[in-house]
Amino acid sequence: MAEDRSSDVIVVGSGVIGLTTALVLAESGRRVRIWTREPAERTTSAVAGALWWPYAIEPRRLARAWALQSLSVYEELAARPQETGVRMVEGVMGEARLDKQGSWAAARLPGLRASTAEEYAGTGLWARLPLIDMPVHLGWLRERFLRAGGTVEARTVTDLAEARAEAGTVVNCTGLGARELVADPAVRPVRGQLVIVENPGIRTWLVSTDAVAGTTTYLFPQPDRLVLGGTTDDNEWSQTADPAVASRIVERCALLRPEVAGARVLGHRVGLRPVRDAVRLEREVRRGGGVLVHNYGHGGAGVTVAWGCARVVLDLVSE
Template sequence: MTEDRSGDVIVVGSGVIGLTTAVVLAESGRRVRIWTREPAERTTSAVAGALWWPYAIEPQDLARTWALRSLSVYEELAERPDETGVRMVEGVMGGTLMDEHAPWATARLPGLRASTADEYAGPGLWARLPLIDMPVHLGWLRARFLRAGGVVEERTVTDLGEARARAGTVVNCTGIGARELLGDTGVRPVRGQLVVVENPGLRTWLVSEDAESGTTTYLFPQPGGLVLGGTTEADAWSLEPDPVVAADIVARCAALRPEVAGARVLGHRVGLRPVRPAVRLERDASAGGGEQGVLVHNYGHGGAGVTVAWGCAEVVLGLVPR
């Protein structure tokens, strides 16, 4: 007798989007398995900065809704930072004006204000935001998923048909992998390179946008070191750190915070952000249904996957049948 799998869910992908989605589904009572080519600690999510902020993501209005829902979750998780990897940290978003983010942010972020000249040489916003230590957070998400009865299987997926034959619902959280898996050429890699150095004592984060050069420079104090960034190289696929780029990142950060100059380098990180003209978060009508089951897509979040993960996961929950 064939086992009934119609109520099962397979989530393909184990980055922060896939893991968070799987957690929400498993805790709702679904039988959930994650199929992943590589463990979470080797995904793009593991090398993210990762500051909560709806960065370069469309559609903007929906992204802000997803982000604010996620913010509520992160505020709760920040009460247990050693366990969850989430801390609420103060810092300045340089080059950003207050009126660009009212009222969506001002109504939700207590104390959001224009930065002072002592905090940043130019216009900027001071804010207290979630800053996530991704290796810790991904490990915590995986453990929470397993506690909810979930199962993780490491396997390479080349055709979603295989997953759809094994479960009533498949949720595609493959990020940049959707380009090849679905032939979605709208998904493009935007390469990001980071340098991790010994923290010379910085306790606040800083993001500085240079409109003329198109660069964004940032410093994120994490428990394992000070994370320096970054780059936004469209259509670049290399995962090898470029020493010239690394030196430029350190120089840019030192120009903002001179104490960084000469800090001992602890490591280099490279990741490919899955950028798309708009996030694909929907039930796939072209995939049929009935005996074929349901296919839901949740990918294309660019550099804002951490920011919107919980909000998007709750949308997926509403799209998955019981």
């Protein structure tokens, strides 16, 4: 007699959105499998600078709620940074003002204040936020998922019908892959390039935006390295690091933190953010039975909203 898999869930994709979603579903008692073309360490999520901040993604009101739910989780995980990869770190969000953040900011971010001239030359906010070491965090998510009874299968999916044939519920967390997999031209790449250097002693993060030049420059200190960024190249598909771009990133960072100028380069990273005008987070009941839930299009905010979106998926699956 064939095994009944109508109550099974298959999550397609193993970036931070896919892993977090699969984990939340597995810990709710469901039998969950992840189908992934590549391991988490080779996804766009592994390249992310990974500073939690309520970035402007749509739908904005819902995204703010998803972000705050995720913040609560990261605050708890930061108690075990070596295990989870999550630390609470202080730094400056440049070109941000307290009066533009809304009432949530003071309520949820203790110590949030305007930055001083010594901390940042322009207008900015001093904040203590989750900063996530993504290779460590992705590994922790996968191990916790496996402990919850989940399984990970290396599988390239070219048609979601393959997954629907094996599970009653399929969750599409394919990010940029959704462009082809579900024929959604609204999702597009925004290329980000990073430079990884030895940390010359920087302990605080910094994000600085130059509206005239159209650049965002950032420095994120991780336990064994310093991440320098970055770029936001819309509709650019190249995943090869450009040496000239890397040099400009280091130059911009050195203007903000001069000690970076002599730091030894450890490597280069390129990731394609899966940007969409609005996150697609919705449920479809398929003709002939079965449920398909979409959870993609988070752009560069995947880490920020991952846990909130995963809980929405759980609600949608449970309907």
